[in-house]
Amino acid sequence: MTHTDLSSPIGGLSNGVMVASGLEGICVTRTRLSRVDGQKGRLVIGGFPVEEIAPQARFEDVLHLLWFDRLPLPDESESLRRSLASERVLPAATLALLRAAAERATPHMDALRMAVASLSLAEDHPGDSSRAAQLHRAQALVARFPTIVAAYARLRRGFEPVAPDATLPHAANYLYMLTGERPDVDLVRALETYLNTVVDHGMNASTFTARVIISTRSDIVSALTGAIGALKGPLHGGAPGPALDMVFAIRDRAARSGHSLVDETESWVREKLVAGERIMGFGHRVYKVRDPRAEVLGAAAARLFEGVGDRELYGIVRRVEQVVVRVLHEHKPQRRLETNVEFYTALLLHGIGLDSDLFTPTFAIGRAGGWTAHVLEQIDEDRLIRPDAIYVGEDRHWNAA
Amino acid sequence: MTHTDLSSPIGGLSNGVMVASGLEGICVTRTRLSRVDGQKGRLVIGGFPVEEIAPQARFEDVLHLLWFDRLPLPDESESLRRSLASERVLPAATLALLRAAAERATPHMDALRMAVASLSLAEDHPGDSSRAAQLHRAQALVARFPTIVAAYARLRRGFEPVAPDATLPHAANYLYMLTGERPDVDLVRALETYLNTVVDHGMNASTFTARVIISTRSDIVSALTGAIGALKGPLHGGAPGPALDMVFAIRDRAARSGHSLVDETESWVREKLVAGERIMGFGHRVYKVRDPRAEVLGAAAARLFEGVGDRELYGIVRRVEQVVVRVLHEHKPQRRLETNVEFYTALLLHGIGLDSDLFTPTFAIGRAGGWTAHVLEQIDEDRLIRPDAIYVGEDRHWNAA
Numbered sequence: 001m002t003h004t005d006l007s008s009p010i011g012g013l014s015n016g017v018m019v020a021s022g023l024e025g026i027c028v029t030r031t032r033l034s035r036v037d038g039q040k041g042r043l044v045i046g047g048f049p050v051e052e053i054a055p056q057a058r059f060e061d062v063l064h065l066l067w068f069d070r071l072p073l074p075d076e077s078e079s080l081r082r083s084l085a086s087e088r089v090l091p092a093a094t095l096a097l098l099r100a101a102a103e104r105a106t107p108h109m110d111a112l113r114m115a116v117a118s119l120s121l122a123e124d125h126p127g128d129s130s131r132a133a134q135l136h137r138a139q140a141l142v143a144r145f146p147t148i149v150a151a152y153a154r155l156r157r158g159f160e161p162v163a164p165d166a167t168l169p170h171a172a173n174y175l176y177m178l179t180g181e182r183p184d185v186d187l188v189r190a191l192e193t194y195l196n197t198v199v200d201h202g203m204n205a206s207t208f209t210a211r212v213i214i215s216t217r218s219d220i221v222s223a224l225t226g227a228i229g230a231l232k233g234p235l236h237g238g239a240p241g242p243a244l245d246m247v248f249a250i251r252d253r254a255a256r257s258g259h260s261l262v263d264e265t266e267s268w269v270r271e272k273l274v275a276g277e278r279i280m281g282f283g284h285r286v287y288k289v290r291d292p293r294a295e296v297l298g299a300a301a302a303r304l305f306e307g308v309g310d311r312e313l314y315g316i317v318r319r320v321e322q323v324v325v326r327v328l329h330e331h332k333p334q335r336r337l338e339t340n341v342e343f344y345t346a347l348l349l350h351g352i353g354l355d356s357d358l359f360t361p362t363f364a365i366g367r368a369g370g371w372t373a374h375v376l377e378q379i380d381e382d383r384l385i386r387p388d389a390i391y392v393g394e395d396r397h398w399n400a401a
Numbered sequence: 402m403t404h405t406d407l408s409s410p411i412g413g414l415s416n417g418v419m420v421a422s423g424l425e426g427i428c429v430t431r432t433r434l435s436r437v438d439g440q441k442g443r444l445v446i447g448g449f450p451v452e453e454i455a456p457q458a459r460f461e462d463v464l465h466l467l468w469f470d471r472l473p474l475p476d477e478s479e480s481l482r483r484s485l486a487s488e489r490v491l492p493a494a495t496l497a498l499l500r501a502a503a504e505r506a507t508p509h510m511d512a513l514r515m516a517v518a519s520l521s522l523a524e525d526h527p528g529d530s531s532r533a534a535q536l537h538r539a540q541a542l543v544a545r546f547p548t549i550v551a552a553y554a555r556l557r558r559g560f561e562p563v564a565p566d567a568t569l570p571h572a573a574n575y576l577y578m579l580t581g582e583r584p585d586v587d588l589v590r591a592l593e594t595y596l597n598t599v600v601d602h603g604m605n606a607s608t609f610t611a612r613v614i615i616s617t618r619s620d621i622v623s624a625l626t627g628a629i630g631a632l633k634g635p636l637h638g639g640a641p642g643p644a645l646d647m648v649f650a651i652r653d654r655a656a657r658s659g660h661s662l663v664d665e666t667e668s669w670v671r672e673k674l675v676a677g678e679r680i681m682g683f684g685h686r687v688y689k690v691r692d693p694r695a696e697v698l699g700a701a702a703a704r705l706f707e708g709v710g711d712r713e714l715y716g717i718v719r720r721v722e723q724v725v726v727r728v729l730h731e732h733k734p735q736r737r738l739e740t741n742v743e744f745y746t747a748l749l750l751h752g753i754g755l756d757s758d759l760f761t762p763t764f765a766i767g768r769a770g771g772w773t774a775h776v777l778e779q780i781d782e783d784r785l786i787r788p789d790a791i792y793v794g795e796d797r798h799w800n801a802a
Contacts, residue, residue: 019428022616023788026427027420032794047797056799069794093501097519100494110521113623117518118498120511203790205617209627212610215423216634222514226610226627233617235785286787384636386687387424389604393433393470396448398457 019390028203029211029381033066033373036202041289045200054196054296059170059369060084062196063142066373067135080139081169087143088164088173091121095151095161102155108361109232115148116141117225126219134379137220138372145368146170149361150177171195174365175352186307187352191362193300194348197293198341198363200370202286206230206237210371211378215385220375227371228364237363241356243281244346247320261316265323273331281343282328290338297344304351317347420791429604430612430782434467434774437603442690446601455597455697460571460770461485463597464543467774468536481540482570488544489565489574492522496552496562503556509762510633516549517542518626527620535780538621539773546769547571550762551578572596575766576753587708588753592763594701595749598694599742599764601771603687607631607638611772612779616786621776628772629765638764642757644682645747648721662717666724674732682744683729691739698745705752718748 020026035044043050046065053062057071060081064072072080094115101111119141120126125133151161154177162177171191175183200207209230210223231237246268254264272279284291305314321339328337349359421427436445444451447466454463458472461482465473473481495516502512520542521527526534552562555578563578572592576584601608610631611624632638647669655665673680685692706715722740729738750760 019431021430022784022786023424023427023429026424026788027791028424028788029422029790030420030793031790032792035792035794044792044794044796047795048799052799091501093498096501097494097498100492100497100522101519104522106521107527110527110620110622113626114515114519114521117626118502118515120507120515121501121505126508126511202792203788205613205785205787208786208788209610209613212606212613213627213631213634216606216631216637218630218634218637219511221511222627222630222633225514225518226614226623226630229619229623229627230614230617232623233614233619236617236619383423384606385423385609386606387427387429387604387609389430389432390428391433391436391445391603392431393436393445394448395445398449398453 023387028208028385029378031203031374031377032069033370033377034200034202036286038284038286038288041287041292043201043292045196050197050292050296055193055300057192057196059192059195059199059366062199063369066200066369067138067376082166084139084143084170085164085166085168085173087140088147088166090115090144090147090151091118093121094118094148098148098152098155102152105156108149108152108156108357109228109364111152112145112148112361112364113225113228113232115152116145116221116228119144120219120221123221134220134376138376141220141224142368142372143170145365146174146177149358149365150174153178153355153358153361174362178354178358184308186304190300190304190348190352194297194345194352194362195366195369197296197300198345198366200367200373201293204236205233206367207371207374210375212385214375214378215381215383217382220372223375224368224371227367231364231367232360237360237367239280239342239360241346241359243343244317244350244356246280247317247347250320251316261319262323265320266327269324269327273327279324279328279337281346282324282339283337284340287338287340288336291340293341294339294344297341297348298339301344301348301351304348308351310351314347314351424788429609429786430779432604432775432778433470434771434778435601435603437687439685439687439689442688442693444602444693446597451598451693451697456594456701458593458597460593460596460600460767463600464770467601467770468539468777483567485540485544485571486565486567486569486574488541489548489567491516491545491548491552492519494522495519495549499549499553499556503553506557509550509553509557509758510629510765512553513546513549513762513765514626514629514633516553517546517622517629520545521620521622524622535621535777539777542621542625543769543773544571546766547575547578550759550766551575554579554756554759554762575763579755579759585709587705591701591705591749591753595698595746595753595763596767596770598697598701599746599767601768601774602694605637606634607768608772608775611776613786615776615779616782616784618783621773624776625769625772628768632765632768633761638761638768640681640743640761642747642760644744645718645751645757647681648718651721652717662720663724666721667728670725670728674728680725680729680738682747683725683740684738685741688739688741689737692741694742695740695745698742698749699740702745702749702752705749709752711752715748715752 045053061071061077064080097114097118098111147164154161162180164173165176168176172183172188175187206227210227213223213226250265250268254261305311349362446454462473462478465481498515498519499512548565555562563581565574566577569577573584573589576588607628611628614624614627651666651669655662706712750763755763
């Protein structure tokens with residue numbers, strides 16, 4: 001038996017002895033939710049280029065687009081907002097679990113996984129598998145993500161959770177539950193742009209996890225719990241903090257050494273490359289050119305820092321980015337390592353006022369929209385996802401052991 | 402763009418426009434843990450044919466085989482037993498969550514998912530990613546599955562949980578925590594045979610889920626939580642009860658009608674087929690011939706019912722099975738629908754004294770061994786699993802919307 005890795009983006013399988021390692025380039029399903037074109041650096045969400053929809057749409061309207069395959073009419077938009085707002089409260093046992101987690105300083109994504117796993121406690125008709133019931137479950141889950149994240153963020157800092165305000169939309173209410181104050185409109189717009197940008201992204205590992213789980217005809221709570229587990233991994237969504245930490249580290253080192261920011265960035269990146277370390281915030285398995293989400297979030301950050309934010313920090317980040325991309329290109333000319341979504345996620349969410357331990361949970365708040373839409377799509381497809389593996393172990397016998 | 406489903410077991414992919422629907426026949430990785438030969442009806446676990454190892458090995462020794470790729474020496478066997486026994490106690494918050502779930506009559510598998518999701522509360526060094534730390538986490542998780550399942554089973558019936566007994570092995574202690582009494586040796590042997598039989602089974606949907614999650618460099622608690630979510634689906638492990646329910650229904654109908662069991666079975670199956678319903682307990686996506694696990698569990702059931710069990714029931718089950726297989730063959734001569742693992746799982750676990758709502762959680766107790774071994778294998782492989790999807794949605798523009 002021979003074993004051959006497929007390193008081309010699309011690999012051919014012939015007679016069962018080749019391994020599609022990592023499933024790279026293997027198309028597992030059709031979807032109408034998003035199109036990722038890694039070669040051209042394009043992302044389409046529900047039919048719209050991400051550059052067009054993310055900065056303009058309300059998050060609830062993007063949810064409607066994904067769930068119903070069209071933007072809502074004005075009264076449908078209001079109706080969906082109210083419906084989501086009415087589902088935000090957590091079961092008492094979920095909140096008790098978050099308190100116990102906070103006492104042990106459990107990481108935020110572990111707390112989110114535990115809390116979402118417990119949300120079948122909030123379901124009234126678990127046996128109803130009608131389309132309407134599944135859609136209602138999907139909506140209720142998406143509605144509760146910000147409540148969990150905000151409650152846990154406050155508990156970790158020693159504050160009591162703030163109850164949701166049903167008069168506020170999804171994004172505004174999340175910021176309100178974090179701070180207890182009604183947020184500035186520019187911050188809400190920046191957050192909605194972020195949530196819209198990351199709401200869906202093809203067959204990424206967390207979305208795929210959710211689809212594999214629901215493909216056994218399991219339930220949506222199980223599917224989203226699994227997806228959170230995949231998202232928390234550093235190779236997926238679990239490491240957006242370090243990109244900004246790098247900028248801060250370089251800025252501080254330049255201030256101490258008296259070197260220019262450009263020189264300090266250059267020597268910092270070269271040190272990391274010599275040590276064989278990865279530069280966080282650059283490069284993406286799918287995008288071979290610039291990640292279109294980085295463009296959208298960069299523009300949103302420019303607007304935000306123009307208004308309420310720290311303009312100097314914005315300038316520093318842009319200059320660091322340029323130097324890193326140049327040095328990476330000199331280091332590996334044959335491979336384009338462009339700024340990825342993590343880099344501008346960190347800048348934008350920092351500008352909104354979020355601590356870095358909230359970056360991945362906030363990613364999950366956005367992506368929950370895509371996860372639920374994919375789960376509903378997979379329920380319609382109704383085909384078990386079950387690949388094969390090649391056995392490479394020994395042959396043994398019990399009596400000879 | 403054309404879209405073609407691959408219906409052959411191994412499908413060819415050429416230029417990115419074909420969909421490997423369900424990933425059937427796509428080999429995603431190499432594994433030394435188990436070999437499933439669906440054409441020949443053979444299953445190898447850690448190198449051993451399932452018929453040889455399952456009825457003879459201790460469950461802890463099978464765990465050692467999967468985790469370390471060899472059977473343990475006697476002192477290693479004892480050491481692993483003691484080590485697992487020392488990890489059984491649940492965090493207080495996990496038990497509190499189970500109490501809240503029991504108050505709402507949450508299904509057993511949802512309760513297991515919630516409880517396992519919370520087990521990072523029991524971790525002392527979450528940041529340690531060394532091989533030893535990962536192995537210890539795997540062992541601690543496997544050790545706690547029976548404690549969760551037994552505690553919840555008792556809470557659902559209105560009883561207090563029974564604390565684990567560290568002097569008892571894994572399987573015996575599970576039965577002890579369910580009943581509060583030290584179990585009969587024949588029951589323990591039957592249960593160990595079952596756990597060994599289902600401990601691993603190639604790249605099934607739950608195992609695959611665990612590998613996808615850990616492939617993002619996430620954590621083992623997340624991977625096993627996701628796997629439970631996949632296992633609970635009726636297309637995977639979530640429906641072993643109905644096979645035995647069918648036997649009881651046929652037996653009762655025969656008693657009422659005065660017809661022979663054979664005649665009653667025959668008419669019952671034909672009614673179901675005319676109504677387009679699936680006969681639970683027969684047929685498997687992978688096995689085209691008799692499922693080797695059904696043989697092992699059938700033989701274990703024969704031994705068990707010979708000793709402590711209900712011999713009449715065993716005879717009824719065997720006769721019903723023969724008639725169902727014959728009628729199914731007459732109905733679809735081109736397709737062999739043989740008895741699958743669910744059918745004899747139901748009989749054996751019923752004989753051990755488990756209620757049908759414990760069948761799938763007990764499956765999870767066994768499969769946790771395979772899940773953890775696959776997770777450790779995937780950690781070594783360290784390759785992100787991320788397939789593609791084909792976009793089939795519309796092209797839209799924001800201003801034209």
